Amino acid sequence: MFRCILACDLKGGVVVRGVRGEREKYRPIHEYSRIVTTSEPLEMIRAMKPRETYIADLDRITGAGDHLETIRSISGLTRTMVDAGISRGEDAARLRQVSGGIILGTETASLSLIEALQGRDALVSIDMRHGSMMSADPALGASPLDTVRALNALELGGIILLDVARVGSGEGIDLGLLRAAVSTSRHPVIVGGGVRDLRDLEQAGQAGAAGAIIASAVHSLTIPLDLLR
Structure with a gap:
């Protein structure tokens, strides 16, 4: 089954809308969303009811704090995978205690x-x-495909192709890279950044992706909320 995964970026205690990786410009999600009227993380998750959620703890990534307890609570409501800028083993140990996947x-x-x-x-x-x-x-490796090859020897739940310059841009996904990664990887490949609409999801599935991480297209009603559920 193709996985539609909600992206949830946490910064300063609220959910923010990610755009092109320009983290200092991110604004609370309710200012943009046509679905939710809150940027409080648990309230948003309860309203949207996603089956699966990708969480980026931007404060942890930038060294400004963390949202570990919030992530623990979210993980009680939805299946989670969390990016918190892991650079040490102890970071992963703490994150594994509060999330479904690191x-x-x-x-x-x-x-x-x-x-x-x-x-x-x-x-x-x-x-x-x-x-x-x-x-x-x-x-x-020097290129994304080099990295895919380097990871083939490892036991992983999957790999994510995430181009931060495409996040929130509505530019679409890099189908050429996705196809090449799928044909090279022995792990499931999830694509993130730039997903615009149902056609993009269809093309990603046809290219062999296991799933896609989406946010802006759902909040703008371009992709139906039901797909996340």
Whole structure:
């Protein structure tokens, strides 16, 4: 079954709308959403009732704090996978206590750390900006497909292709890269960033993606909320 996963970016205690990775400009989601009138995380999740949620703890990623207790509560309402900028083993241990799955992003995690933390509850986010790698470790490879190949030897729950420059942009997904990653990876591939509408979801599925991470298109009613449920 194709997985439609709600993106939930947490910053300063509220859910914000992510746009092109420009984190300092993110605004509370209720200012944009046509579905919810609140940016309080638990209230939003209760209103939207997603089956599965991708959470980015932006404060943890930027070193401004964390939302661990909020994430614990959200994980009682929906299946969660969480990116909190893991760069050390102890970060992952804390996150595993409050979430359904951890995300090891190439922006902050080294290949050796990913190897140490691998498991069925771990996903690797191949973080990109305009198709170029955002990487903390040259050993991960110079290109997204290099990273896909490097990850094939590991036990993972999946990989995420996330181009932050496409997030909230409505530009669509990079189908060429997605097809290449699917044909190269032995893990399920989830795509994030730029999903516009039902046609994008259909094309992602036809390309072999296991799922897509979506937010703006749902909040703008371009993609029906029911697909998240």
